[in-house]
Every structure is written in C-alpha cells, then in structure tokens.
Amino acid sequence: MILIDGKKAAAELREELKQEVADLKTKHNKVPGLTVILIGDMAPSQIYVRNKEKSANEVGLKSEVIKYPDTVEEKTVLEKIEELNNDETVSGILVQLPLPKHIDKQKVIETIAPSKDVDGFHPMNVGNLSSGYESSVPCTPLGCYLMIKKIEPNLSGKKAVVVGRSNLNGKPMTQLLLKENCTVTITHSRTKDLKAECLEADIIVAAVGIPELVKGDWVKKDAIVIDVGINKTENGLVGDVAFDEVSKVAKALTPVPGGVGPMTIACLLKNTVECFKRSQK
Numbered sequence: 001m002i003l004i005d006g007k008k009a010a011a012e013l014r015e016e017l018k019q020e021v022a023d024l025k026t027k028h029n030k031v032p033g034l035t036v037i038l039i040g041d042m043a044p045s046q047i048y049v050r051n052k053e054k055s056a057n058e059v060g061l062k063s064e065v066i067k068y069p070d071t072v073e074e075k076t077v078l079e080k081i082e083e084l085n086n087d088e089t090v091s092g093i094l095v096q097l098p099l100p101k102h103i104d105k106q107k108v109i110e111t112i113a114p115s116k117d118v119d120g121f122h123p124m125n126v127g128n129l130s131s132g133y134e135s136s137v138p139c140t141p142l143g144c145y146l147m148i149k150k151i152e153p154n155l156s157g158k159k160a161v162v163v164g165r166s167n168l169n170g171k172p173m174t175q176l177l178l179k180e181n182c183t184v185t186i187t188h189s190r191t192k193d194l195k196a197e198c199l200e201a202d203i204i205v206a207a208v209g210i211p212e213l214v215k216g217d218w219v220k221k222d223a224i225v226i227d228v229g230i231n232k233t234e235n236g237l238v239g240d241v242a243f244d245e246v247s248k249v250a251k252a253l254t255p256v257p258g259g260v261g262p263m264t265i266a267c268l269l270k271n272t273v274e275c276f277k278r279s280q281k
C-alpha cells in the first residue's frame, strides 16, 4: 500500500512554487502578494494563519496579516476588502473563517474580487469551476486532486465516490474529478447505502467529519482513498477513514494527520501564484 505523504507532497509543491516565484520576480520585477484578514483570537485560526504566513514567506511571496478584534464592525472589514481589491501589490485575499456571528460570511466572500479569491469561494469562481472554465479552486479539494493525480495520472473512466457534499470540500472535489472524466457519485447523510456506493469506487474521497466512518469492507481492492476528515477523539486525531482496516485493501491512502492537511496550505500558495499570473496576462 502506498502511504500518501502529504508533508512530502506539500514540501515538493512549495519547492516548485519557490522557483516559480523567483522566475516571476525576474520577469515582472515584483512578487505575488497574499493578504490574510484574521478576526478575533480563536486559537485554531491563529495557528492556521501563522502557518500560512510562514509558508508564504518560505516560497518568497509578499505576505501580510491584518488583524481585527472580534468586535470589529462588518463595514470596516468590507471597506478593507475593497481597499485590497484595488491594491495592485495584493494578488490574493483570504478572510480566515469562521467569522463572528455579527459578520455576514457570504457578504464577505462576495466582496472579495473573484480575481483575488484564493479560497475559491466566490460564486463566480464556483460557477466557473462547475462550467469547466479557469477559476480559483478551494484549497483542500485542490490538494486532494493533486495527490490523486500523482498516484494515478490518467483518471479517465474511473469511478469516484465523494462522501460529503459541502461547498468547501465535497462539491468542488466532484467538479475536479468530473473534469478528469471520472464517473462521480456524490454522497451525503441521506444516501441510502453508503457502503454499497463506496464498494463501487476506484477512488474515494471522504470529507464528512465522522471518525472512521469508511470501513475496510467498504473499500474495493486497490482503490485510492483520500481522507479529508479531522476529528478529535480520546485517541487523538483521526480521519473519516478507518486507517488500519482500509490500509489492508487500498492501493493508496492518506494518513491523518500528515495527509490532506499540509497540502491545503501549499495549495493556498499555489492559488496566490495563479491569481498573480492571471493578473499579469
């Protein structure tokens, strides 16, 4: 069984991006810039943002974090986003979620210029992705996609089952696999027989949030299994896939932690570089 090493894949992607950023600097005499807006002092968000900033600096991006207290008015945040939309040195804007209750998440997402939307959440990017046009793609499914492609470069005709239909993971994942000519089934909490669906799959992507939902006897021999889930349990962090059981049947499997997670941040950097390149066309 191939253990898909997300840390290694992310380090390789960062190395490629570092070279690309250096080449862009030579060509345009400027580097892509990523601005993250962080509201409040929730510990996980602070850690994510710190990691994003560290990785951005490592590949040579210009990176900035704008911090607000969780009492900040929605208007202040929207005005700052407008300012960043008009700032030529900013290629990508990310507003770290979740937001305090008094701030309308959708309004924030829709205020970010689609051309700078490195999270790929703006309805214009969602629509472009589903229409098969150029767009920013949400970072987690993009990372899953890149890891699947490394294991199996030709996905045409493969059967894929995506477990979970969130806007963040399941839906964009489905679009990426469709684009590769997979036959995709998207499943969710009302799916009648999830085990039977999974047993059909050459590729399973699980993004649910239920510890070890996908069992060993749900997986076809030699399937590729990508585990997006991050669940805190008494036994530490576990994914949505029963790792020990599934590793006995799968051809390739991502661990939790150390699988999808590290690739998510690397893909944010990739999206920033892509936004910059499109802005220079």
Ligand code: NAP
Binding pocket: 140, 163, 164, 165, 166, 167, 168, 169, 170, 187, 188, 189, 190, 191, 194, 207, 208, 209, 210, 228, 229, 230, 231, 260, 261, 264
């Ligand atoms: P979400 O928005 O809560 O969506 C969960 C999806 O799972 C929903 O579509 C839900 O169906 C479906 N579901 C719930 N119970 C199910 C069941 N018994 N059988 C089949 N489907 C079921 O979650 P999310 O934001 O996509 O996140 C999913 C997991 O990924 C979480 O553990 C999260 O922490 C993790 N995550 C990891 C990363 C990373 O970088 N590795 C990034 C983001 C999220 P309905 O639509 O019918 O409710």
